[in-house]
Amino acid sequence: MSDTPGPVTSDDVRVAVASCSSALGGALDADWSVPADGLTWSCWDTAEHLADDLFAYAAQFGPARPPLDGHVPFTCVSKTPGGPAASVFADPQAGPAGLVQVIETCGTFLAAVVATTPPEARAFHGLGIADPEGFAAMGIVEAVVHTGDIARALGLEFEPPAEVCARVLYRLFPDAPADGEPWPTLLWATGRGELPGRARLDSWRWHCEPRA
Template sequence: MSTDGPARRGSAHADDGSPVTADDVRHAVRLAVATLRGAAGGDWDARAGSLEWSCWETVEHLADDLFAYAAQLGPEAPPLDREVPFSWRARRPGGPANVTFADRESGAAGLLQVLEACGAMLTAMVRATPPEVRAHHVFGPSDAEGFAAMGVVETLVHTHDVAEGLGVPWTPPAGLCRRVLVRLFPDAPRETDPWATLLWATGRGGLPGRERLTTWRWHGAVPAGV
């Protein structure tokens, strides 16, 4: 894995590994696209796992998340008190509010190309943003590594949702899961399987001896002293 991106700060965890980087974003998106291409002929209007959105809507939402994280890092002086003021809208009541949408006539191939493009935008912005830059996020002002980690989490867990809806297997690399857990979920257990732990931390699964979460959040703010 590349070491580009901000340097890793010290951690109390012995398994904190290396930082979450632009290469991790690119890798996560490539894995997701490859998996979902295998189900291109499936029912993209089926419900995505435990979500109230369809598989199509969930991929659009994921692409929009990656776009929004890239955009948040983009201004010369990124805002620290609000999101960059794009106009979000939902296509239906209860659907995800996005800036970016895919043309339905393009089919699943076009939808996945939109996901690739938005992933590439975030990859490029994480790679280009100096480590001292901070930008607003509702869960705390974050740096390029933090936005990279958020993009990876969104990619891994929403691909899980869509894979469930389309009936295809999806198990991302343990090291990728572990790095984002350390960066965004400091209270998550370290001794359990990283993918199962990430699903638990995002309210999508259980862990032995722990209650399943009904509410959850990550901690995007840069740790004090960094």
């Protein structure tokens, strides 16, 4: 994996979300009420959560003055006991196919915002003030790792594009090893797997501030 794989772009958001929707589209007849792998949330709630993150990250650059001290104040609620709080939900009547459409749509929102927001813009995230590239990278991580959680629970094969994972790792996880395959390394960096000589992480965080 190159030390400098290049910036995370709006195209990367589109490609990553397309890989997620393609994989999840293979389970439209599955039981999405089962827990996602490693989580207490159902696969349905986990998919809504990843869609909501894509939407929320786009929303941070919506105001004329993007907020630096908090989130844009959309109402955020949990619709199921113990489930994730969100502003975006899919109509259950539309089934998994509709839920996948919601994910695709929210991904398009984030890609469009990243493409049209000046790179010097900054907005609030709970782990630091980030630029559009940072929000693109965070959105990709939410999309691919949670799609992985769902895929493992539903018996699906899923592996997002390696080059996108490499750019996200470089942008958000500067301490991650740079000599392995990007997707397993991203799973390790988010507490979802082991690497040779490296145990599973008990806790993790990304660094969303622009790299120096």
